[in-house]
Amino acid sequence: MKRILLIGSVLYCSSLLAQPIKLSGTLASAAGKSLELSNLNEQKWTVQADSSGKFSQSFSDIEKGYYSLSGVGAVYLAPGFDLNITKEKDKILFRGKGNIENNLIVTLNNNIRQLSEEVKEGKMNMVSFPDFQKKMENWKQQQYLLISKTKIKDPAFAAHRRGDIDYAARNIVRDYTYVYGVDMKKRDNFFALMQKMAGNFDRAKLDSARNEMEVKKLTRAERDAIDSINHLGTSMNDEALFKASAIYRRWMDQEIGALIYKPKYRDDFNKGAKSEAIQSKVVGNEISNAFIREYWQYDIASIALKMSEDLAEADSIYAAYSAIARNNNYSSIVNGIYAKIKKFTKGAPAPDFNFRTVSGEKISLASLRGNIVYIDVWATWCGPCKAEIPHLKKVEANYHGKPISFVSISVDELKDTDKWIAYVTDNNLKGVQLMADNAFNSTFIQEFNIAAIPRFIMIDKEGKIISANAMRPSNKKLSEELDKYLAL
Structure with missing residues (x-):
């Protein structure tokens, strides 16, 4: 009898493990595209959407755990889950088996995002730390209550969501220390001044602008005390939480960045x-x-x-x-x-591109053969990119009439094409203005491993690479480099 029960238990467990996971739904932003499902181990699966954004796919090779689905974000999956995903009023909504866990993740992330934005926007920048600490503790207790009231069967899942809140609070406290006592309007003026000075900083003017924006300041002792409180009970070695929480990973990323200055x-x-x-x-x-x-x-x-x-x-x-x-x-x-x-190192043939101009015509790199080509990869949302534009205009003016093509390639999303056209037109940008055909995923951008902008590339008259990571226009030595290759 025991043998029969044991065999039955094994068969039952095996059937649970064999249960597929199904993802379906409709996302307008996914129309005609392939959605990518991935995990921290960089395993990837493809979910194909039709022309209306509808998709439906089952998986038998996915283990219980946390994944990221493009266009959706974090997704928790387990054998037997049958999730239908839609976006309603700019909010991702899950239905079907597994919806309780995933809707909780969405709700908590939205709550975290809302408070984080309030702090970053300076809505609590004049609140003393003791008062801010009380607000944070009240907020945390509200989130913990929400988690406890949600009908979660897996205690580990609930523990990971509490971990989300704990480390989100630490991230928000860190942001608070950056904006405490800062006049936000004057901070915008300070950043605008920094962009205007890109590469040619006037330290006295910057210090004056910084002092104007800092209405109140935390003392070093106060900062150290806040930092000490904010690190109580933290760990950089919680593997289970690391795999389960993007928020914990974000905290750790910032922690690593801070430690390098110790x-x-x-x-x-x-x-x-x-x-x-x-x-x-x-x-x-x-x-x-x-x-x-x-x-x-x-x-x-x-x-x-x-x-x-x-x-x-x-x-x-x-x-x-x-x-x-x-x-x-x-x-x-x-x-x-x-x-x-x-x-794509120095001397290798550069990959070609064929991108649209503001007027809609296409221009390829091959069509510019015979000229040195200086490429600026940028975007309208990129502050450091825009800070280089005045310097680029000066360089363009200095080499007007010479065999150099100054090409600016925007990696704005295609949905922002009108925004790009308006920026180019309103700011009277010169040179060859192009828009990449798939933002950062465009083949030309991918071939050069571009993950951060601005990025500058220099190509010689024969279409060969001079530098895949060229000097910026704000670098005074750029002219020497251009002159050297013009003379060849």
Whole structure:
């Protein structure tokens, strides 16, 4: 009898494991597109939507856990879930089996976003820290109550949502320290002044503008006390929460960024080490959990490679990562980035593009052959990009009539085409103004591993790469570089 019961239990458990996961729904933004479902291990699945944005797909190879679905965000999946996903009044809504867990994630994320935006916008910038701390504690208790009232069967899931709130609160407190006592209008003026001065800072004017915007200031002792309180009970080695919470990962990302400025890493800065190299050192020293440590090493190496200025630097980054790499998925992605860097290094033929102008005609890189081509990759939403525009205009004017094509490629989303056209027109932008055909996912942008802007590229008269990461217009040495290649 025991044998029969045991066999029955095994068969029952096996049937549960074999239960597929189904995702269906309608998202207007997904019309005719492939949605990507992925996890932290960089495993990816494709969900195809039809011309109306409707999709329906079952998966038998997905384990219980947390995923990201493009156009939706965080999704919690488990065998047997049958989720229907729609967007109503700008809010993602889940129906079907598994909806309770996923709708809770959406609600909590919206609550976190709302409070975070209020703080960043300066709506609590004159509130004393003790009063702010009380507000935060009340807010946390409200979120914990919401979690406890939701009918969640999995206690680990509920614990992870409480972790979301705990670390979201820490992120928000950190943001509070950045805006405390700041006159937000004068802060906007300060940032506008910084953009205007890009590359040619007037320290006295900046200090004066900063002092004007800082109506109140936290003392160093107050900042240290807040920082100490905000770190009570934290850990950088909670693997379960790391896999379950993007908010915890965001906190850790900021924590790594803050640690590089601590005294124990100051010598690295003084020796001229790049921030990515110091971050990698921080991860190696401060994180003991193997999964978390390798994830951040992969993340940092990917970014550092894309930001590398030459092949020698890329070689060094790649060698350092390869020496510690264990995850095949991560290694495959890093290998791909490195391969593109080697393929499109100095002297290699540049990949072509064929992008639209403001008037709608198409221009290719090949059509500019015979000229040196100086490319500015930018976007209308990018402050540092716009700060370079006055300098770019000066360079363009200085080389007017010479065989140089100044090409600006916007990576704005296609839905923002009218916004791009208006910006180009209103600001009387010169040169060849183009819009990439798929924002950051455009082939030309991907081939050059562009993940951050502004980015400048220089191509010679024969269409070969001079530099995949060229000097900015605000760099006074750019003219020397242009003159050198004009003389060839």
